[in-house]
Amino acid sequence: MSELRVGVVGVGIMGADHAERVARQTSGARLVAVSDPDTARAEALAARLSGTAGASGAAGFGGAPGNGPVRVINDPLELIAAADVDAVILASPGFAHAEQLFACLEHGKPVLCEKPLTMDAASALQVVEAEHKVGRQLIQVGFMRRFDPEYAELKQLLDSGELGRTLLLHNVHRNQSAPPGFRSEMIVRDSMVHEVDIARWLLDAEITQITVQAPKPSSLVDDGVRDPQLAVFQLANGTMADVEVFVNFQxxxxVRCEAVAERGSATIGLGSGVFTRADGQWGGAMPADFRVRFARAYDIEVQRWVxxxxxxxxxxxxxWDGYAAAAVCEAGIESLTSGRPVDVTLADKDEVLG
Incomplete structure (x- = not known):
């Protein structure tokens, strides 16, 4: 295959960003189709990206040769089945993922699926089982932090054993603001899920128990929304992790992460760029958008997926990573409601994938 023909399902903020990335700077790929319930939005994006020139040397991968015409396919299942679509990026809402993932498996289409894999552990496990029956892995989940250079360097350091055994992981995850209707359980399932995955990855173990609690909420959030939230994870290898998630930080x-080990600690996410001292003040800039903080991670993620x-x-x-994260978040929502620790129940991986 000389060039991977990619279709994008869902062209809201994240999907449009991925479509631009494929069309403008991803080497070896071409955007051929997009689908979205907002047809006008999809048509505007397709018109803008049709015939787009590729970026020279983009993302350090040698650049993309340019993009041809992009068509709009209203039905996402029709896009997935299209003969001229080799692979799919799913950036649709989580409630649509299960049906669309099953369609990708049915048609043998590799898929990069933005989190969550599905909305609950049971349906996520069904996806894992269905993929296993196909006989080859086709699904990659969009936990892009694994591709961020700082996280990758931290992972390499911890795995090297230079600091001894890792004991604790501290995380901070703050957004400037959340969209209207972003409920308490969504903070767990759509925001904290990143720390769930990164804890499993950095600490190399499954999460066996989660406790999620919340202080008196910010006065700037909607009634009934519990924001910020504080979670503690217990992992199967005896390590622990915590995370503060505050999605209306203003x-x-x-995003910060500190790993504490036997012979030292390592911290990432302290900021980059120019640090100034002037006019009686000191400091640097803080991005307002996750796409700025993790732009490089998304570039690397999509290029490596292609x-x-x-x-x-x-x-x-x-x-499986998407399923495990869904199971932890499901237990986390239960813990947030009850105020008590909740054990995480996972299927036996060897039985499911053996």
Whole structure:
């Protein structure tokens, strides 16, 4: 396959960003189709990206040769089945993922699925089982932090054993603001889920118990929304992790992670760019948007997905990772409601995938 023909389902903020990335700067890929319930939005994006020139040397991967025409397919299942679509990026709402993932499996289409894999653990496990029956891995889940250079460097450091055994992981996840209707359980399922995956990845173990609690909420959030939230994870290898998630922080987008080990600690996410001292003040800029903080991670993620897909492989979080995250978040929502620790129940991986 000389060029991977990609279709994007869902062209809201994240999907449009991925469509631009494929059309403008991803080497070895071409955007051929988009689908969205908002037909006008899809048509505007398709018109803007049709015939787009590829970026020279974009993302450090040698650049893209340019994009041809992009068509709009109103039915996402029709896009998935289209003969001229080799692979799919799913950036549709989570409630639509299960049906669309089953369609990708049915048609043998590799898919990069934005989180969550599905809305609950039971349907996520069904996706894992269905993929296993196909006989090869086709699903990669969009936990892009694994591709962020800072997180990748931290993972390499911890795995090296240079600091001894890792004991604790501290996380901060703050958004400037959340969209209207972003409920308490969505903070767990759509925001905290990133820390769920990163804890499993960095600490190399499954989460066995989660406790989610909340202080008196910010006065700036809608009634009934519990924001911020504080979670504690217990992992199967005896390590622990915590995370503060605050999705209406007002200041900007901030993600930090500190690993504490036997012989030292390591911290990422302290900010980059120019640090100034002037006019009686000091500091630097904080991005307002996750796409700014993790732009490089998204670039690397999509490029590596394309490269691996052409090789017939998966190079990132798998359907099992998406299922495990869904199970932890499901237990987390229960804990937020009850105020008590909740054990995480996972299927036996060897039985499911053996």
């Amino acid at each position: 200041v900007g987008y901030e 490269d691996a897909t052409v090789r017939g492989e998966i190079d990132g979080p798998t359907a």
